[in-house]
Amino acid sequence: MAEAQGRGTDRRAFLQAGALAAAGSAVTTFGEAAQQPAADRPEDLPRRKLGKTGVEVTILEQGTVLGPGFDRIMRTSYAGGVRAFDTAKVYRSEPLFKKWFAQAPEVRKQIFLVTKDMVRTPSQMRKTVDERLSDLGTDYIDLYLIHGLGDEHPLDQAIAMVKSKELAETADALRKSGKARFIGFSTHHKDRAAILQAAAGGGIVDAIMLQYHPWLDRESALNKAIDACWKKDIGLISMKQIASHNFGDAPKGDILKDVVAKVPMLKERNLSPFQGLLHAIWTDERIACVCTSMRNTDQIRQNIDAARRYEPVKAAEIERLRDVLLAAGPTMCADCDGRCSAAGGTAAELGNITRFLTYHEHHGDRAEARRQFGRLSSEARDWSGADLEAARAACPNRLDFARLLPEAERLLS
Structure with missing residues (x-):
């Protein structure tokens, strides 16, 4: 662990300055920034070791929530050098992989394939793994x-x-059977810091995919939990980093020009704001890769270009990115721990409601957004009477609940 602790010195200083982990689900073409074509050789995409698995994965992972033409999207990412792909039963994209592997068997050997299923108990995994296969x-x-x-x-x-x-016992059996090489979990629970700490103490899981805070405070519970997992060599994959009404597929106003004007690093590196955010998240060496649902060829091209031209971002530039991002009006708080609901005096799950709105509006997964919203109890959906200004003030990302919640109710009910 001496090596890990040594490597952590600069990282901790960086985090204390306000680390911005980034790059949301929608990375698109805006203006003339980031028009530099990606390199021609797929093998040039950088890789990082995924914890104790020992496997080096590409720092960019393609999320595959089913959408129009997604078989083409997956193959385009692969052609560009992406070698990590994420799916799940509820994403409805697994049959696309089956078709792809049948047509090009060599692909299966070249990609790192991640899939997920909702289980109540670990023993159920024996059955669900067979179903996923x-x-x-x-x-x-x-x-x-x-x-x-x-x-x-x-x-x-x-x-x-x-x-x-x-x-x-279940994880050991699945690994020995060869059906699943590695075992872990994904989480965006408001108390995920406690779950991560338990995982670090348990020493069972190989990797965790987590909703990642854009600007972790050094002393935050989540940062300490990530540190604990990293020291135990648990591989960490970032997901659901950021989304906003101005940082989505259809930006409003001149927010992106404003970002470039206020963050000189973007112009100096010829990066779009989203590419700059990707560089910021990769600056945290604890994160092996970023999973993002690239949904068109422009998003794929720009994210791949960002990966190939990655350079660490200085703390001052990350602070500028953070400030502009908060001003852009986020729709989801990647650091939600329930403090917004507590401050607003409500039992409504404000963080989850806005997360489901983000699925609907920015991730393109409208059916799943409605399904998850519908599963909330009536109490968890009822934000009437809540002090939404107090909730906004308490939220680390300053979500405008007074604007977002009525929109969520209209779109998801």
Whole structure:
């Protein structure tokens, strides 16, 4: 661990200055920034080791929530050098992989394939892994994740699960069978810091995909939990980094020009704002790769270009990116821990409601957004009577709940 601690010195100084992990689901072409064509050789895409798996994965991972023409999108990412792909039962994209592998068997050997399923108990994974293998048309999964740990469980149950004997035995059996090379979970639970700490203590899981805070405070519970996992060599994959009404597929106003004007690094490196945000997240060496749902060829081209031209970002530039991002009006708080609801005096799950709105408006997963919103209890959906200004003041990302919640209710109900 001496090596890990040594490497952590500069990182901790960087985090203390206000680290911006970034690059949301929608990275598109704006103005003349980032028009430099990507390199021609796919093997040039940088890689990082995914914790104790020892596998070096590309720092960019293609998320595959099913959308129009997505078989073409997946193959375009692959042609550009992306070698990590993320799917799940609820994404409805697994059959596309089955078709792809049947047509080009060599692809399966060259990609790191991640899939997920919602399970109540670890022992259920034996059955769900077989189901995922059948739907994917492969005889092994590189990384199998329990999907959204905490969403289907009470918090104490989720914490107990990641360090349980049942999970250890099930994970060991799946690894030995060759059906799943590595085991882990994904989480965007408001108390995910506690779940991550338990996982670090349990020493069972190989990797975690987590909703990642854009500007982690050095002393925050989530930052300390990420540190604990990193020191135990658990691979970390960032997801659901950022989205806003102005940082989406259809930007409003001149916010992007404003970003470039206020963050000189973007012009100096010839980066779009989104490419700059990707560079910022990769500056945190604890994160092996960024999973983002690239949904058109422009997004793919720009994200791949950003990966190939990655350079660490200085703390001062990250602070500028952070400030402009907050001013852009985020629709989702990647650091939600429930403090907004507490400050607003409501039992409504304000963080989850706005997250589901983000799925609908920015991730293109409208059916899943409505499904998850519909699963909330009436109490969790009822924000009437809440002090939304107090909730906004408490939110780390200053979400405008008074604007977002009525929109969520209109679109998701």
